[in-house]
Amino acid sequence: MEVGFLGLGIMGKAMSINLIRSGFKLTVWNRTLSKCDELVELGASIGETPAAVVKKCNYTIAMLSDPSVALSVVFDKDGVLEQICHGKGYIDMSTVGADTSSKISEAITSKGGSFLEAPVSGSKKPAEDGQLVILAAGEKALYDEAIPAFDIMGKKSFFLGQVGNGAKMKLVVNMIMGSMMNAFSEGLVLADRSGLNPHTLLDVLDLGGIANPMFRLKGPTMIQNNYSPAFPLKHQQKDMRLALALGDENAVSMPVAAAANEAFKKARSLGLGDLDFSAVYETVKTLEHSS
Numbered sequence: 001m002e003v004g005f006l007g008l009g010i011m012g013k014a015m016s017i018n019l020i021r022s023g024f025k026l027t028v029w030n031r032t033l034s035k036c037d038e039l040v041e042l043g044a045s046i047g048e049t050p051a052a053v054v055k056k057c058n059y060t061i062a063m064l065s066d067p068s069v070a071l072s073v074v075f076d077k078d079g080v081l082e083q084i085c086h087g088k089g090y091i092d093m094s095t096v097g098a099d100t101s102s103k104i105s106e107a108i109t110s111k112g113g114s115f116l117e118a119p120v121s122g123s124k125k126p127a128e129d130g131q132l133v134i135l136a137a138g139e140k141a142l143y144d145e146a147i148p149a150f151d152i153m154g155k156k157s158f159f160l161g162q163v164g165n166g167a168k169m170k171l172v173v174n175m176i177m178g179s180m181m182n183a184f185s186e187g188l189v190l191a192d193r194s195g196l197n198p199h200t201l202l203d204v205l206d207l208g209g210i211a212n213p214m215f216r217l218k219g220p221t222m223i224q225n226n227y228s229p230a231f232p233l234k235h236q237q238k239d240m241r242l243a244l245a246l247g248d249e250n251a252v253s254m255p256v257a258a259a260a261n262e263a264f265k266k267a268r269s270l271g272l273g274d275l276d277f278s279a280v281y282e283t284v285k286t287l288e289h290s291s
């Protein structure tokens with residue numbers, strides 16, 4: 001079976017490498033062509049456009065940066081829509097809002113294709129290790145067809161029903177994660193400014209009821225001011241923005257998430273958007289200094 005893959009960024013590259021190493025016949029496309037090189041060395045073919053990939057493949061997976069890119073890769077010239085038809089599937093694993101996902105779903109299904117949204121929880125390392133959590137919704141038959149690929153890319157897949165539910169679940173999770181990262185950053189600054197050793201704070205946190213993999217993974221690198229991107233901050237801010245919009249739609253007051261979003265926006269305005277989302281710590285440090 002031929003599978004397509006659009007978008008070889010931090011996540012897409014790791015996910016597609018796992019697929020090809022597990023024996024999938026892959027055709028890949030990326031806006032920046034040079035990012036296809038490693039995949040080609042492993043045996044992948046290159047499609048010159050998203051449409052060319054879809055034409056060749058039974059189903060095509062996308063892992064793209066944000067809603068506007070997810071839409072343009074489907075709707076623009078040489079996009080997915082030009083070749084999608086009955087018997088072909090499109091699986092968007094990017095993190096987008098339910099409205100974007102629904103627009104794509106309607107366009108794909110109106111041409112006879114089938115659609116699944118399948119955003120993932122888990123970052124660069126889980127992607128490399130095939131340990132993502134997959135939050136799928138849409139066409140159940142396509143979900144069943146994609147299970148062998150999901151089992152390679154992830155440790156657990158959920159089928160959440162109608163299109164939009166996968167997107168919403170992902171945004172709820174990332175809204176919590178972004179708020180936690182801000183509280184964690186404030187805690188690290190507070191410990192430091194009040195004369196405590198931040199390394200000891202990490203040890204204490206890790207032994208208690210709020211121990212978690214994110215604090216364990218990010219704490220030591222944040223203390224070293226190392227923000228090598230696993231999850232780019234600009235994407236976390238996009239997720240906070242989309243989650244707050246979901247809150248608006250449902251009249252859910254989220255002052256904690258709104259404050260966290262402001263910190264991520266501030267970090268972007270300071271030019272930190274391409275660093276890891278833990279670089280929001282720098283914003284918290286700066287705000288402390290200016291007071």
Ligand SMILES: NC(=O)C1=CN([C@@H]2O[C@H](COP(=O)(O)OP(=O)(O)OC[C@H]3O[C@@H](n4cnc5c(N)ncnc54)[C@H](OP(=O)(O)O)[C@@H]3O)[C@@H](O)[C@H]2O)C=CC1
Nearest residue numbers: 007008009010011031032064065094095123124230231235
């Ligand atoms: N990194 C993480 O930890 C996680 C990320 N996600 C989500 O997965 C998605 C991808 O994330 P990640 O891999 O980190 O992001 P990257 O920024 O590393 O990759 C983004 C991808 O989108 C492509 N792209 C960007 N702009 C355009 C455009 N105008 N036209 C066509 N292609 C474009 C990039 O192409 P090019 O190479 O040419 O720039 C690249 O392939 C995002 O929605 C993110 O929120 C979900 C879970 C974890």
Ligand SMILES: O=CC(=O)O
Nearest residue numbers: 120121122123231
């Ligand atoms: O979206 C990011 C993640 O770590 O999950």
